[in-house]
Amino acid sequence: HAFDRAEHLSLRHKIIAIYQQINSTASRAQLLHLIDYHQPEVRRHALQALNELDVQVAPEDREQIRTLIQQECAVATWLYSALTDLSALPQDTPLRAPLETQLMLVKVTALQLTGLLYGPEKLGVVQEHLFNEENPEQQIFALELLDNLLDNLLKPILIPLLDDRSWTQKLKRLQPLYPQDQLTVPERLVEILLRNQSYAGLMIPLAVLQEKGGWQHQKHKLLRLALLHYAPMVVQRAAQILYHEQDDATAWQKALASLEPHKRETVKNQAENLSATYGHEIVTTCNQLPGWEGADEAWLSEMAPLVSRRRFAEATAVDAEAGRSLEQQLVWVTQGSVQLLDSQRKRRVIAAGQVLYIHSAAEFFYQYQLTALPNTELYLLPTGPFLHLLLTDPELARTLTDQAELFYFPEAEATL
Structure with missing residues (x-):
C-alpha cells in the first residue's frame, strides 16, 4: 500500500532497499512482484536487489521469468532495427548514444533475469567477462559459459542478443522471432x-x-x-x-x-x-499569470499555493518559497527587472517578459544572488507543473511563446 502511494521514485527505491534488508520469504516475494512493475527504474532496482540476495526462483515462477526475458529480447530486436535504419545519419548523430545506452540496459536486464533461473552468482561471472571489451578472450569464455548454461528455449534468443556480431547480423538472426519493419x-x-x-x-x-x-x-x-x-x-x-x-x-x-x-x-x-x-496544476498555474483566465474556482482554491506573486517597491533579494530552492522554480518577470550576480561577479539582467530558469547543476558550480530592482513584479512558478503545461496545452503554449522569452542560467545554448 505504501509503495503504490509513494509519489517520488526515490521513496520507492528506499522501500525496495528495506525489502532487501529484511530478506524474508515475504519480502523476496514482494521484490519478485516488482520486477514486472510499470516503471522501468523500479523493475531494475528490484531485479538488482534479488540478484544481490542471490535469489533463484521456484519452479512455479520460472515461466514468468522466461516471459520477461522474451520481452527484453523483443525490445533489443527493435533497438537493433532502429540503429540499422538510422545508420544513414552521420556517425556522430546524438541519437545513437542513447539508443546504445538503452540497448546495454536491456542486455544487463536480460542477464539478471536469467540469473533468477540459473543462479545470480553464475550469471554475475558471465556479465563481468562479457562486457569486458578490452579482453576479447574473456568475452568468448563468457559466451561459452552462457551457452553451456542455457536450455534450448533461451539459447536461440540470448546468444544472438549478446554475441559480438554486427547490428545487421544480430537483426537477421532475431528478426524471425520478433519481426521488424524497415523504415526510412x-x-x-x-x-x-x-x-x-x-x-x-x-x-x-x-x-x-x-x-x-x-x-x-x-x-x-x-x-x-x-x-x-x-x-x-x-x-x-x-x-x-x-x-x-x-x-x-x-x-x-x-x-x-x-x-x-x-x-x-x-x-x-x-x-x-x-x-x-496534470489538469489541476496546469490550469491553476496558467490562471495566475497575466492574460490567462477562466480556471475553475475549486481548482484555484486547491492549487493556488503553487504560484507566488511578488511585488517589490525597493531593491530586494529574491528568495525561493519555503521548502523549495530557486533551482526548482521558474522566475517570470512581468514588470521591472531582476539582477542576477554570480560568483564570478558577472551581472545579468532579466527584464520584463523573460522567464529565468536556473539549472539544478548551477548550485554545484556557481554561487549567485537574485535581486529584484525597484518597482518590479514577478511570479515564482513550480518548474515541473509549469513545464508540463507547455507539453499538454497547445493554446497556452502558443500564448506563452508569444509573451515570454527564456533566460537560462548558466547559459547553455548547446544543450538547448
Missing part, C-alpha cells in the same frame, strides 16, 4: 516518438514548434526546455533531429498522415490522458 529515417524518428507511449503527448508541442517557425526559433526555448526536462533522451534526440536536421520540414506531418487510423487515434487519446493527469 523520418519514419523511424516518428516511430521512436510514438513508441514512448507516455510521451505521445509531445506531438502537441512539436506541432506548435512546426507552426511557429521551427526548433531553433528564439521564442521556442521554453518549449524546448520542457522537452528536455521531461522526455527521455531518446525522445529528445529524435525530436531534435526530425525538426532541426531533416531537409524536409514536413516530414513529421507526412509521417503522421501515413499512420493507420487506429494509431492516430491512440496517439490522440494518449495526449489527452497526459493533459488530464
Whole structure:
C-alpha cells in the first residue's frame, strides 16, 4: 500500500532497499512482484536487489521469468532495427548514444533475469567477462559459459542478443522471432516518438514548434526546455533531429498522415490522458499569470499555493518559497527587472517578459544572488507543473511563446 502511494521514485527505491534488508520469504516475494512493475527504474532496482540476495526462483515462477526475458529480447530486436535504419545519419548523430545506452540496459536486464533461473552468482561471472571489451578472450569464455548454461528455449534468443556480431547480423538472426519493419529515417524518428507511449503527448508541442517557425526559433526555448526536462533522451534526440536536421520540414506531418487510423487515434487519446493527469496544476498555474483566465474556482482554491506573486517597491533579494530552492522554480518577470550576480561577479539582467530558469547543476558550480530592482513584479512558478503545461496545452503554449522569452542560467545554448 505504501509503495503504490509513494509519489517520488526515490521513496520507492528506499522501500525496495528495506525489502532487501529484511530478506524474508515475504519480502523476496514482494521484490519478485516488482520486477514486472510499470516503471522501468523500479523493475531494475528490484531485479538488482534479488540478484544481490542471490535469489533463484521456484519452479512455479520460472515461466514468468522466461516471459520477461522474451520481452527484453523483443525490445533489443527493435533497438537493433532502429540503429540499422538510422545508420544513414552521420556517425556522430546524438541519437545513437542513447539508443546504445538503452540497448546495454536491456542486455544487463536480460542477464539478471536469467540469473533468477540459473543462479545470480553464475550469471554475475558471465556479465563481468562479457562486457569486458578490452579482453576479447574473456568475452568468448563468457559466451561459452552462457551457452553451456542455457536450455534450448533461451539459447536461440540470448546468444544472438549478446554475441559480438554486427547490428545487421544480430537483426537477421532475431528478426524471425520478433519481426521488424524497415523504415526510412523520418519514419523511424516518428516511430521512436510514438513508441514512448507516455510521451505521445509531445506531438502537441512539436506541432506548435512546426507552426511557429521551427526548433531553433528564439521564442521556442521554453518549449524546448520542457522537452528536455521531461522526455527521455531518446525522445529528445529524435525530436531534435526530425525538426532541426531533416531537409524536409514536413516530414513529421507526412509521417503522421501515413499512420493507420487506429494509431492516430491512440496517439490522440494518449495526449489527452497526459493533459488530464496534470489538469489541476496546469490550469491553476496558467490562471495566475497575466492574460490567462477562466480556471475553475475549486481548482484555484486547491492549487493556488503553487504560484507566488511578488511585488517589490525597493531593491530586494529574491528568495525561493519555503521548502523549495530557486533551482526548482521558474522566475517570470512581468514588470521591472531582476539582477542576477554570480560568483564570478558577472551581472545579468532579466527584464520584463523573460522567464529565468536556473539549472539544478548551477548550485554545484556557481554561487549567485537574485535581486529584484525597484518597482518590479514577478511570479515564482513550480518548474515541473509549469513545464508540463507547455507539453499538454497547445493554446497556452502558443500564448506563452508569444509573451515570454527564456533566460537560462548558466547559459547553455548547446544543450538547448
